[in-house]
Each structure stands twice: as C-alpha cells, then as structure tokens.
Amino acid sequence: xxxxxxxxxxxxxxxxxxxxxxxxxxxxxxxxxxxxxxxxxxxxxxxxxxxxxxxxxxxxxxxxxxxxxxxxxxxxxxxxxxxxxxxxxxxxxxxxxxxxxxxxxxxxxxxxxxxxxxxxxxxxxxxxxxxxxxxxxxxxxxxxxxxxxxxxxxxxxxxxxxxxxxxxxxxxxxxxxxxxxxxxxxxxxxxxxxxxxxxxxxxxxxxxxxxxxxxxxxxxxxxxxxxxxxxxxxxxxxxxxxxxxxxxxxxxxxxxxxxxxxxxxxxxxxxxxxxxxxxxxxxxxxxxxxxxxxxxxxxxxxxxxxxxxxxxxxxxxxxxxxxxxxxxxxxxxxxxxxxxxxxxxxxxxxxxxxxxxxxxxxxxxxxxxxxxxxx
Amino acid sequence: xxxxxxxxxxxxxxxxxxxxxxxxxxxxxxxxxxxxxxxxxxxxxxxxxxxxxxxxxxxxxxxxxxxxxxxxxxxxxxxxxxxxxxxxxxxxxxxxxxxxxxxxxxxxxxxxxxxxxxxxxxxxxxxxxxxxxxxxxxxxxxxxxxxxxxxxxxxxxxxxxxxxxxxxxxxxxxxxxxxxxxxxxxxxxxxxxxxxxxxxxxxxxxxxxxxxxxxxxxxxxxxxxxxxxxxxxxxxxxxxxxxxxxxxxxxxxxxxxxxxxxxxxxxxxxxxxxxxxxxxxxxxxx
Numbered sequence: 001x002x003x004x005x006x007x008x009x010x011x012x013x014x015x016x017x018x019x020x021x022x023x024x025x026x027x028x029x030x031x032x033x034x035x036x037x038x039x040x041x042x043x044x045x046x047x048x049x050x051x052x053x054x055x056x057x058x059x060x061x062x063x064x065x066x067x068x069x070x071x072x073x074x075x076x077x078x079x080x081x082x083x084x085x086x087x088x089x090x091x092x093x094x095x096x097x098x099x100x101x102x103x104x105x106x107x108x109x110x111x112x113x114x115x116x117x118x119x120x121x122x123x124x125x126x127x128x129x130x131x132x133x134x135x136x137x138x139x140x141x142x143x144x145x146x147x148x149x150x151x152x153x154x155x156x157x158x159x160x161x162x163x164x165x166x167x168x169x170x171x172x173x174x175x176x177x178x179x180x181x182x183x184x185x186x187x188x189x190x191x192x193x194x195x196x197x198x199x200x201x202x203x204x205x206x207x208x209x210x211x212x213x214x215x216x217x218x219x220x221x222x223x224x225x226x227x228x229x230x231x232x233x234x235x236x237x238x239x240x241x242x243x244x245x246x247x248x249x250x251x252x253x254x255x256x257x258x259x260x261x262x263x264x265x266x267x268x269x270x271x272x273x274x275x276x277x278x279x280x281x282x283x284x285x286x287x288x289x290x291x292x293x294x295x296x297x298x299x300x301x302x303x304x305x306x307x308x309x310x311x312x313x314x315x316x317x318x319x320x321x322x323x324x325x326x327x328x329x330x331x332x333x334x335x336x337x338x339x340x341x342x343x344x345x346x347x348x349x350x351x352x353x354x355x356x357x358x359x360x361x362x363x364x365x366x367x368x369x370x371x372x373x374x375x
Numbered sequence: 376x377x378x379x380x381x382x383x384x385x386x387x388x389x390x391x392x393x394x395x396x397x398x399x400x401x402x403x404x405x406x407x408x409x410x411x412x413x414x415x416x417x418x419x420x421x422x423x424x425x426x427x428x429x430x431x432x433x434x435x436x437x438x439x440x441x442x443x444x445x446x447x448x449x450x451x452x453x454x455x456x457x458x459x460x461x462x463x464x465x466x467x468x469x470x471x472x473x474x475x476x477x478x479x480x481x482x483x484x485x486x487x488x489x490x491x492x493x494x495x496x497x498x499x500x501x502x503x504x505x506x507x508x509x510x511x512x513x514x515x516x517x518x519x520x521x522x523x524x525x526x527x528x529x530x531x532x533x534x535x536x537x538x539x540x541x542x543x544x545x546x547x548x549x550x551x552x553x554x555x556x557x558x559x560x561x562x563x564x565x566x567x568x569x570x571x572x573x574x575x576x577x578x579x580x581x582x583x584x585x586x587x588x589x590x591x592x593x594x595x596x597x598x599x600x601x602x603x604x605x606x607x608x609x610x611x612x613x614x615x616x617x618x619x620x621x622x623x624x625x626x627x628x629x630x631x632x633x634x635x636x637x638x639x640x641x642x643x644x645x646x647x648x649x650x651x652x653x654x655x656x657x658x659x660x661x
Contacts, residue, residue: 063610063618068451087607089524091614092621097603100513107516107524239624243430266429 043294045301047139052084057299058292060097060108063090066320073315078306084299095121103127106289110300113285114199115151119355122153128287129297137301140308140326145347147281148325151355154287157307158322161281161350162203163274165245165255165263175273178211181252182228189231192241192253196366196373200238203280204254205369206353210278217357219365226372234373245270256282258321261338272338279349284322417636424629431626442626443633452631455615459595460638462611466533466594471587473534474541475579481542482549493542500539504599508532512603524606532600537593541586548582588646592639 061070067090075086089108095117097107103125113121121127131149135141141148141155148156166175175181181191194201205226206216213221233250235241238259244250246268260272286307288300306312313324318332323340331342340346358365419433426432427439446452481493499507511532515523522528552575560570576583598613605614612631619628 058607062622063615064451064622065619066622087524089605089607090610090618091602091605092618096509097512100509101516101523105516105519237621237624239430239620239622243432243624246430247432 043137043297043301045137045139045298045305047305049081050298050302052082052295052299054083054085055295055299056085056087057110057296057303058087058089058106058108059303060089060092060094060111062092062112069316069319074303074306074312078303082299082302093117095124098127099124104291106292108289109292109296110286110288110303113154113287115283115285115352115355116199116202116358118151118154118285118287120359122287123356123359127289127291128153129290134288134301134304138305138308140305140310143310143328144308144325145327145344147347147350147352150352151283151285154285155304155308156283156285156325157304157313158284158316158320159281159325159350160256160258160322161274161279162200162207163255163257163260163272164252165241165260165270166252166273167245167248167269168271169269170248170251174271175252177273178207178275178277180273181254182225186252189233190251191229191231192233192235192244192250193229194235194237194241194254196369198236199282200254200256201369202358203282203353205365206358207275207278207280216278216353217361219361219368222365223368223372226369230372230375232373257338257340258282261321261335264338265334278351280351280353283352420629420632420636423626424631424633426626426629429625431620431624431629435626442630445625445627446630446634449627451610452615452627455610455612456631456634458609459612462529462533463591463595465530466537467587467591469530469534470537470541470590470594471583474538474586474590475545475583477538478542478545478549482546496542497539499535504536504597505602507535508600508603511535511600515604524604526606526609529601529604529606532604533594533597536597536600537590540589540593541583544582544586544589545579546582548579552578584646588642591642595635595638 059075061067067088071086071088075088078084079086094108094111094113098111098121101107106127131152134155135149138155144155150156164175164181168174172185175183193204196202205222208225209218209222210216212218212225215221233244233253235244235253238255241250241253241255242259242263245253245255246263255272257272257274260270263270264272286304288297288304292300308326310324310326310329313326313329314332316322317324317329317335321335323331323335324342327342327344329342331340422435423431423433424442425438425440426435427441428436477496481489481496511528512523515525515528522531556578557570557574560574561567565573596613597611598617601611601614602617605611610618612635616628616631619625619631
C-alpha cells in the first residue's frame, strides 16, 4: 500500500488522508471533492508482472531514433508482459497539454522531461505523484543514487554532466576550468552556446553566475559573464552545435558530455572538459500523473521501474552515452573508456539547479541575455 | 522532315514575343529574383539530403545516397511520410467539398452578414497556427467529446486550416463564371442540379482543382496544428522532421524533405495535367 510518511512518524494511507482532508473541508463548508473518484484509490506496485487486460498507457516521450530505441528495447516487451497497449506521443511540448487538460485529466500517465518544463508544469497544479509516493512503489529505486530523486517531483533515470567541447587540434592550451571559455584564443566568435530557451544555456548561465559571482542566483555576475563572452555562435540544438564544432565554426562550446564522447568515437578532433567548479547535470526525468486512473498509474509505476532496470540502463548508456542513475548498472565500454564510472564518489557534488528560482526570474534573464546576444 | 509552322502558330509566337517585350525590365528582374529566392531553399534541402557527412549541413561534405536510403528503410520515417500523405488526401477531399459549397453560397447568395461570414471562413488563415492548434486542443479537452488526440480531431484541425484556400480559389473562379450560361441551361429544361453539374462545375473546375491542390500541400506540410492535435503512435512528417532536428540533426530530415518536395511537385503536375491551370484566373475561360 502506498503510504505517506507523517510528522508523527506514523504512516497513513493516501485514501485515509484524502478522506480526512475531505471531511475537514466538508466541516469548513467546502464541497466534498471526488472522494469516491477512481484516482482516490490507493495504487501500489511491487515489481511483479500483472495482467492489465489490454489497458492503454499514455506515454509522453521524445520521438525519432529515441522512440525507436525505447520501443524496441523496453516498450515492446513491456506490452507483452503486462498485456497493455502503449500510446506513445512524441509531439512535445507537454506543458501546454497538461495545463489545457487540467490536473484531473492528465494527457499522459507517464511523461519524460527535461527539468525546466517539468518544474513549470508542477507549479501550474498538482499534476504529479510526489517523490515519496514514487520511491515506495518502484523496487529499482532502492538501487538508485540519491540525486535521482533530488528534484522532488520525478525520478531521474539517466543523466550526463555538463562540459565544454573543444577542438583538440586548435585549443592551445586546452581548457582546464570553467573560466577557460573566456580565454582570448576563443575570441572572434569561436565560442558557442544556445538560445535562452535551451536548458543548456540556462545551466551555463547559472553556472557562470556561480563561478564569477559565488552564487547561481547572482544574475548580475551571469550577465557580465555573457557580455564578456560575446560574440558567440548561438545554436538552437545540441546536434547543430556538434556540426558547428566539427566544421571548426566554433572552437569551444557548451555541451553535455554524451554528445562529446559520441563525436570522439566518430573521430572528430574534440574532447570534453567537464565542469568541476559546479557540477550541474542534464537529466532525463519521468513523472507519473497523480490523477491517472488507478490501473494506468500502476502500469506507469511498472514502466518507470523497468526504465530503471540496470540491464536497460546499460543498453541506453551504450546507445545514447547517458549515465544511469541506478548504481547497479554497468557502465558500457564506450563510456568507461572516457573515464566514466558509476560509483558514489562519481556522483558526489552533482547539482540539480533551483528551477523554481530560475522560473521566477526567467523573464528578466531571457530578455537581458537575448539583448546581450543580439548586441 | 522539318515541321512548317502554320500562320496561326506564327501569329501566336509573334504575340508572345510582343507580350514579353511589353513587360518592363524591372518586373522581369523582380520575377527572376523571386524564382531564385523560391528555388534556393529547395536546392539547399536537396543537396543537404544528399550529404555524405553525419550532420545536416550546407554545403555538403560530399554527395551520397546514404541518408536517402536511411529514409527509405526507416519504418518511422516512411510511416510518418505515409501518414502525412493519407492525412493530406482525406483533408483535401473534405476541404474541397466543404470549401466549394461555402464558396458557392458566399458568391451566389446575397444575405445580411455575408461579408462577415466570408471573413469568418478565412480567419484560420489570419490566426497564427500555434494559436489555432492550442485553441482547438483546449476546446477538445474541455468539452471532452472524444476529439483530443484522435484522428478525427486532427482532420478537423487540418480542414479548418486548408478550407480557406479552397474557398478563395473557388470564389475567384465563380467571379469569372458567367451565370447566364447556367440560366440558359435552366431555360432549356435542365434541373438546378443538372445545370450545376454540367455547366457550373466544368467551368469552375480549375478553381476547385487549384483549391484542392493547395489543401493537399498545406495539409501535408502543416506543423503548428499537428503539434497539438497529432495522435499518439501516428506522427505526421513535419513533426517527425522537427523531432529529428531537435535530437539527432541528421540529414535524414533533409532526405525526407526531398521526398516531400517530390510529392508536392508531382501533385502540382497531376493537377495541371487534369485541369489546365491556365484556365484558372480568367486567362482563358471557355
């Protein structure tokens, strides 16, 4: 049974909690809200396969090659094992769809996110199960590193550290720290970053604020760092940035490590300088909708559990150069050869940015940084 | 044996030369600049799709068919292409029927609010596609009538976007149509339906065909509305292209673009073959 820890140390079931809340609301003259609705039932998952009777699970996740991989390596077998159908929607963004439907009509039972949009959606309503509700129903969670749950909303199942990609045949000396990006050798537009709506630029900005101003929230230091870095090539996507550095249009750029290792294995003369002063991470995080029907919610928990499975995580890492958050997953040779290990030490100091703060200040940051980039 | 031009052919050729000379040089230059501007992106897409490198770049690193083959052998890409084509065909048929009917009513009947109704019909052209897509999505979800994330809901969205093109082209054809021809048929005993079918339809067929072609092409390339209304497991080609650019940036997207261009060109050729587009616009209306 899904239990919610209380301050008194006792555990009460969610059904009882809802009933108590509803009773309190009734006593206060408020209407009884949906206490008998299906979603108010307790949902639990113990790791065992069950028969879903052909039910449909609505999944929101990235498309293209990603979808092909996930379908072939995870979803096909999942559908057979659980006798269910996966309705896979890749037409991102999810945020407006969740908000349009409202909390009680979630568009997806389980959704994959980058963090800014996930936080934005969570701020708009009580859409998702909370961390504790997830952990207690995902057997594989016990093997995951703590930072996988640090965001408090979803479960991070894959990640990569942010880094600089630089040209090994041009950079002299090679970058050694975060501030190397501002060296004169990369002047004249040979630095690359992203548009302000890209998570990589958000992370870059906050890390620059931290390194130059002592705090990720010191936005004035961040603005000054951006001013000092222009002119820069501004890219929309990481794939486009890979092209720019391969063609020598930039000699150093903001990137996450997986994309760099991928290029290294293709023989492109680039290397990664992983940020050490602050260790923000690019994450793939899954949420489960609080108000999905109980059967779908149970299926979603089962799918999330399978996503965290060490064998699947290893295959994923092999294909996408993304580190697993499950401590039992084996790092494949393509990552191990770059020095990537899956140990407690390796995950020490990984940072999940304060996205609520960023979203509070997003308008100001976007307007100012766009002004700096276009100056 | 060399063909000897008839006097009629010589007269037509002479008229054409005079007609070309009559166009001011500035307009001719403008026309050629327009052609180049329109054709350049097409050339870029084709060359990028034939790139031998790993990323979607221009100029290409070398020429290769690897991404064209990747497109043709990818179930995801071919599925998206086939789905977009089927969706565009369904949309075209519905939009052509509804748009033609609407154009006839708007052109033939005088009633209060006609201009407002015409503007209303054309409003999807003015509204940004993203706004229209989101508005429809919210409407489907709030009303809970089973259209959200459904094929029917997606088709409705595409019909809304494409119908104005049919209304526009058919209305233009109807303006140039001499109603007295239909009246003559009626006076000779034809029923209203027979007169419409045998007199009106053949005379406005060029406008209808042009509208249908536009509807097909616009639906096939529709992104904004599809982004919000597309159905799970069925991804239209423009969404698949967006996803590809977002995550892999491979030239497969440009290879897919080549086939999209081919489809559009072929549909235009078929249309012009079936109904001479020269008729449309009142150049030669017989």
